[in-house]
Amino acid sequence: MKALVSVKRVVDYNVRIQVKPDGSGVATDGVKMSMNPFDEIAMEEAMRLKEAGKLSEIVAVSVGGPKCEETLRTALAFGADRAIHVTTDAQTQPLTVARALAAVFKQEDAKLFLLGKQAIDDDANQTGQMVAALLDCAQATFASKLELDETKVTVTREVDAGLETLEADLPAVVTTDLRLNEPRYLKLPDIMKAKRKPMKKVALAELGVEESTQLKSVKTVPPPARSKGVTVKSVDELVAKLKEKGVL
Amino acid sequence: MSKILIVGEHTGGQLAAGIAKVVAAARKLGEQIDVAVFATDGKAVAEQAATIEGVSKVLRVDRPENEHGLAAILAPQIAALVKAGGYSHVLAPGDTFGKDVLPRAAALLGAEQVSDVMAVHSPSSFDRPIYAGNAIVTVEVGGGPCVVATIRLASFNAAGAAASSAPVEAASTDAALPKHTRFVKLASQKSARPDLQSARRVVSGGRALGSAEKFKEVMEPLADKLGAGIGASRAAVDSGYCASDMQVGQTGKIIAPELYIAVGISGAIQHLAGIKDARTIVAINKDPEAPIFEVADVGLVGDLFQLVPELTQKL
Numbered sequence: 313m314k315a316l317v318s319v320k321r322v323v324d325y326n327v328r329i330q331v332k333p334d335g336s337g338v339a340t341d342g343v344k345m346s347m348n349p350f351d352e353i354a355m356e357e358a359m360r361l362k363e364a365g366k367l368s369e370i371v372a373v374s375v376g377g378p379k380c381e382e383t384l385r386t387a388l389a390f391g392a393d394r395a396i397h398v399t400t401d402a403q404t405q406p407l408t409v410a411r412a413l414a415a416v417f418k419q420e421d422a423k424l425f426l427l428g429k430q431a432i433d434d435d436a437n438q439t440g441q442m443v444a445a446l447l448d449c450a451q452a453t454f455a456s457k458l459e460l461d462e463t464k465v466t467v468t469r470e471v472d473a474g475l476e477t478l479e480a481d482l483p484a485v486v487t488t489d490l491r492l493n494e495p496r497y498l499k500l501p502d503i504m505k506a507k508r509k510p511m512k513k514v515a516l517a518e519l520g521v522e523e524s525t526q527l528k529s530v531k532t533v534p535p536p537a538r539s540k541g542v543t544v545k546s547v548d549e550l551v552a553k554l555k556e557k558g559v560l
Numbered sequence: 561m562s563k564i565l566i567v568g569e570h571t572g573g574q575l576a577a578g579i580a581k582v583v584a585a586a587r588k589l590g591e592q593i594d595v596a597v598f599a600t601d602g603k604a605v606a607e608q609a610a611t612i613e614g615v616s617k618v619l620r621v622d623r624p625e626n627e628h629g630l631a632a633i634l635a636p637q638i639a640a641l642v643k644a645g646g647y648s649h650v651l652a653p654g655d656t657f658g659k660d661v662l663p664r665a666a667a668l669l670g671a672e673q674v675s676d677v678m679a680v681h682s683p684s685s686f687d688r689p690i691y692a693g694n695a696i697v698t699v700e701v702g703g704g705p706c707v708v709a710t711i712r713l714a715s716f717n718a719a720g721a722a723a724s725s726a727p728v729e730a731a732s733t734d735a736a737l738p739k740h741t742r743f744v745k746l747a748s749q750k751s752a753r754p755d756l757q758s759a760r761r762v763v764s765g766g767r768a769l770g771s772a773e774k775f776k777e778v779m780e781p782l783a784d785k786l787g788a789g790i791g792a793s794r795a796a797v798d799s800g801y802c803a804s805d806m807q808v809g810q811t812g813k814i815i816a817p818e819l820y821i822a823v824g825i826s827g828a829i830q831h832l833a834g835i836k837d838a839r840t841i842v843a844i845n846k847d848p849e850a851p852i853f854e855v856a857d858v859g860l861v862g863d864l865f866q867l868v869p870e871l872t873q874k875l
């Protein structure tokens with residue numbers, strides 16, 4: 313059984329981002345970039361399924377500019393068998409990405425699509441759900457547990473009310489939450505091996521996908537700063553302070 | 561003219577508390593505000609929605625398939641209602657329900673979605689957080705079939721009660737519903753504590769608590785004293801000290817209590833993303849350099865195992 317895993321190149325989660333003073337966006341020049349952490353979890357899950365003999369092939373996909381290749385190489389180092397780079401120079405929006413990913417999924421005739429639940433740059437939390445809609449197939453978002461068999465996948469989802477379990481016929485789209493697994497550390501030999509694995513390029517237009525332009529970012533600003541707080545020396549002072557603020 | 565459809569989330573015969581906040585956001589867009597209730601028998605929920613100030617009409621879509629609120633089942637019905645009703649805007653709460661179902665409906669409609677709207681400037685201009693709330697972007701939406709958005713609940717005050725109830729109408733769609741997804745079960749820990757997203761006070765514990773037993777022993781009496789909800793950092797959840805639905809942060813719950821007390825939590829940006837709207841933040845941490853103190857209104861440096869029981873006792 314073949315699985316597709318999408319991987320997005322984002323500013324590393326440890327970076328304290330800076331908003332550009334002219335309001336045009338977030339500074340990314342010279343900033344450490346990494347694979348979206350939720351996509352690492354998706355890659356790891358795919359690898360575990362393959363190691364358990366439940367998947368025969370893992371294809372990693374990324375949509376974006378030339379630098380996506382680095383992220384795809386990381387996916388190959390994780391153990392993906394091959395990579396597909398959907399090229400575009402535009403700032404992609406989830407619907408466009410979803411259309412591209414759905415097109416690749418169909419072309420590949422894959423059965424399982426693993427995506428991160430959200431990209432930690434745009435925090436959109438949309439792409440997987442949109443892919444499932446476009447493929448008219450099952451979706452299970454925010455997965456913290458996944459069991460795959462021949463015809464279906466059983467997923468435990470982290471929802472506001474607790475843990476929900478769904479059963480979905482294949483093909484299915486699953487988006488990963490933090491507690492699905494802990495991604496492995498990549499070893500040097502795997503990183504070396506990844507360099508020789510196949511990577512295919514395909515332009516967005518070749519997939520028949522048009523760039524959607526419904527959303528325009530007009531201005532980006534830092535969040536309002538909180539006023540400086542105080543440090544108290546004892547619990548008594550803390551209680552007094554809270555009473556003073558009227559929160560007790 | 562804006563015509564707005566709100567997806568009326570509900571569980572166990574109760575309309576979700578977040579819907580009154582979504583209505584508040586909708587009132588900044590226009591005056592025609594309809595709430596759609598998808599249920600097996602939505603009478604009670606529809607009546608609750610009808611009493612929110614600003615709601616024009618409640619559409620009740622009863623179908624046996626609606627029992628579990630599955631995205632794959634609801635999305636085609638939402639899309640069909642939007643098309644049939646000529647809605648200009650479709651809204652849902654920015655909680656796990658809205659996040660699951662609305663993008664699926666958006667894609668069926670061919671619309672992009674604006675996630676986590678925190679301010680409405682006009683019917684086509686919105687603010688939303690990106691990068692765990694470390695930047696706020698103003699987006700313009702245009703050229704699509706309609707505006708689809710989830711509402712960041714912590715950013716809006718709930719609409720009040722209406723003087724008289726809005727009409728409830730039965731509605732139906734001819735949307736074909738898939739059979740590929742089946743609900744198996746929901747495991748939720750019933751708690752008498754206030755729900756995190758609507759609690760006026762929240763106390764959260766971090767990795768420093770060290771074990772599930774200690775978490776309970778230290779945090780519960782404090783929460784009891786304050787009548788507070790209990791939250792946690794990712795590290796505390798990952799370590800198994802408490803349930804996953806207690807996680808606060810970028811990828812957990814975004815909350816806006818009047819009082820937030822962070823106990824043994826370092827204050828990673830992903831955690832802070834969830835508490836930016838808290839009115840007063842208190843931090844108790846033994847490390848004076850912990851980033852949590854940069855956002856705390858009141859900080860207390862020291863050992864939580866001493867300080868928290870003392871605080872509990874003195875409240």
Ligand SMILES: Cc1cc2nc3c(=O)[nH]c(=O)nc-3n(C[C@H](O)[C@H](O)[C@H](O)COP(=O)(O)OP(=O)(O)OC[C@H]3O[C@@H](n4cnc5c(N)ncnc54)[C@H](O)[C@@H]3O)c2cc1C
Nearest residue numbers: 766767768793794795809810811812824826831846847864
């Ligand atoms: C993609 C992604 C998403 C994430 N999403 C979230 C999220 O939604 N929510 C979230 O919380 N995290 C999230 N994280 C994790 C986040 O980066 C931090 O790892 C996490 O918040 C740390 O939890 P903590 O503060 O409890 O633990 P630590 O960072 O280990 O901090 C423990 C603190 O306790 C203090 N301490 C230790 N002993 C004592 C004592 N006896 N008394 C007082 N203080 C003591 C220490 O000084 C320290 O500051 C995410 C990470 C990633 C990569």
Ligand SMILES: Nc1ncnc2c1ncn2[C@@H]1O[C@H](COP(=O)(O)O)[C@@H](O)[C@H]1O
Nearest residue numbers: 318319374375428430431436437438439
């Ligand atoms: N440009 C992209 N290339 C590859 N995958 C993407 C891209 N954008 C989003 N995704 C996938 O969709 C998930 C959710 O992203 P988002 O909906 O933007 O929060 C990510 O974790 C990725 O798996």
